[in-house]
Amino acid sequence: MEILLAEHSGFCFGVKRAIKIAMEASDNKQPIYTLGPLIHSPQMVNELAEHGIRLAEKPEDLHNSTVIVRSHGITLSDREMLIKNGNTLIDATCPFVSKAQDFVKKLCSEDYPVIIMGDKTHPEVIAMLSYCSTETLVVNNPDELPERSWKKLGVLSQTTKNMSMLQELVGRLVPNVEEMRLFNTICTATTLRQDATIALAKKCDLMIIIGGRNSSNTKMLATLCAGITGILHVETADEIYAEQISSHHRIGLTAGASTPDYLIVDVYNKINELTGNRTSVKSVKDIPVNKEESC
Ligand code: SF4
Known part of the structure; x- marks a missing residue:
């Protein structure tokens, strides 16, 4: 065999970076926290706990602490609450995720409805949505697209989706959209x-x-x-x-x-x-x- x-x-680069940032911030004297798991590996989260990097589930549980923002990013409201409660934030959001959030903000500021291809329960997508006040729609794959048309539309993807799927999604949208702005946010x-x-x-x-x-x-x-x-x-x-x-x-x-x-x-x-x-x-x-x- x-x-x-x-x-x-x-x-990947983003995960290595997040772990390095968290480890450097941890001095093993004072516990530091991540809101949600720093990365999606239960074994790695346990290992980080041994270095004093603890997991908090809700922003309201954290006051006057050091909080690492995980690689998937956090929502705008969670960020605001953490700051209001006196926490010090250390940002380990992956730069690819930050870039996707910036594109969402840009589309929203220019009044584009936004379609994100992704998992609507995933923290990265939830965080992306929090930066958008225009109409948004999350579809997991092209089959979930509704039968309707748009005058203008912004399209992006969760960073971990598949390129062929994004190409198919865009192809299906083209006949139904007058003006489309696509940001390819799938990471390298x-x-x-x-x-x-x-x-x-x-x-x-x-x-x-x-x-x-x-x-x-x-x-x-x-x-x-x-x-x-x-x-x-x-x-x-x-x-x-x-x-x-x-x-x-x-x-x-x-x-x-x-x-x-x-x-x-x-x-x-x-x-x-x-x-x-x-x-x-x-x-x-x-x-x-x-x-x-x-x-
Ligand atoms: S966006 Fe890509 S590089 Fe960044 S953490 Fe996710 S998989 Fe890794």
């Missing part, structure tokens, strides 16, 4: 991870997707792989059993942008252990990577 890792797996890290994952999935009979079940970009990797080959979505190596993998010849691994390297290493070693292979690695750099570019 061969095991290959998709290129560009694991932590997302596109690189999705393309590399698709390329690997095409040559594997099983893809194991490693990452939080609450992680939008990890779920998108699983959805893309499911259209190509067999999949297994796990958060940790403990969820893998011999009967799930023993009949497969080539297993591909991929990991969402918020998945720490050690979880990828654990999964690789667990597969080898379950299949009687004595190979084990200490670093993600030692796992064979699929370098194929095309997808």
